[in-house]
Amino acid sequence: MTDRYDVLYKVVLVGDLGVGKTSILQRYKFGVFEENYKATIGVDFTVQTLTIDNKTVKIWDTSGQERFKAMIPKFYRDAHAALIVFDVTNTESFEGVGKWLQDVNYFSGLRTTSLLLGNKCDLINERKVKLCDAQSFALRNDMLDVIETSAKENSNIDEAFLQLSKELLKREDYISLGSMRPSLTLDNSSPAESSWWGCC
Ligand code: GDP
Ligand code: MG
Numbered sequence: 001m002t003d004r005y006d007v008l009y010k011v012v013l014v015g016d017l018g019v020g021k022t023s024i025l026q027r028y029k030f031g032v033f034e035e036n037y038k039a040t041i042g043v044d045f046t047v048q049t050l051t052i053d054n055k056t057v058k059i060w061d062t063s064g065q066e067r068f069k070a071m072i073p074k075f076y077r078d079a080h081a082a083l084i085v086f087d088v089t090n091t092e093s094f095e096g097v098g099k100w101l102q103d104v105n106y107f108s109g110l111r112t113t114s115l116l117l118g119n120k121c122d123l124i125n126e127r128k129v130k131l132c133d134a135q136s137f138a139l140r141n142d143m144l145d146v147i148e149t150s151a152k153e154n155s156n157i158d159e160a161f162l163q164l165s166k167e168l169l170k171r172e173d174y175i176s177l178g179s180m181r182p183s184l185t186l187d188n189s190s191p192a193e194s195s196w197w198g199c200c
Helices: 021-030 066-076 091-095 097-108 131-140 157-169
Strands: 007-014 045-052 055-062 081-087 113-119 145-148
Touching (some): 007 021, 007 157, 021 045, 045 066, 045 157, 081 091, 081 157, 091 097, 113 157
Parallel strands (some): 007 081
Antiparallel strands (some): 045 055
16 A cells, blocks of 8 residues: 555746745645745755645745755756746746756756746736747647746646646656655755755
8 A cells, every 4th residue: 555655756846036936835835825925045945745646745946046056956856847937927037937947857867747837927917928928838848838827816826736746646757765764744844854865
């Protein structure tokens, strides 16, 4: 019988600073949204653990700080999937998507499933990026799909994680932990606490 922690998938959450990565994860995991969310200074990335269909999914969220660059290969290594986020009110953040995708594909070492998220779709009057442009980018670059989200208004957040996890659960190349690790309750763990994984 498969126990809760036997099967593990690694997902990285990337995108330019301020697009709403942490807000999306907070909304999905805790059902909350903070208008004036302050970046945690001095932390390069955090890991959140979700359990989907009895499988463990670890989501690696980066603060994108300058000094994080040195850790890039470790951050991406063995990632099964990426959530690449841009802000629909910020053209530059959309133009940055290609670079994030390139890094994911280059450093992961696995065939990575990437889902594109156009966040802040509640700001209808400030929209700069058209859905059809994001769709054609996703299609051209072999991404799973593009979904417009709002962490603020809780639009399409659950749908995005559902679509990603459905795709993940099809994969056989998960990390198998066996039944020897009974204490893996690493919610909100710091990278140091998750060193059992051997990635950091
Ligand atoms: P990160 O740097 O990508 O992790 O971005 P954050 O999650 O820290 O969000 C940056 C800012 O955008 C914060 O002030 C959030 O409150 C705001 N924000 C995040 N998601 C949304 C959203 O869906 N709609 C709106 N209007 N603001 C958002
Ligand atoms: Mg953040």
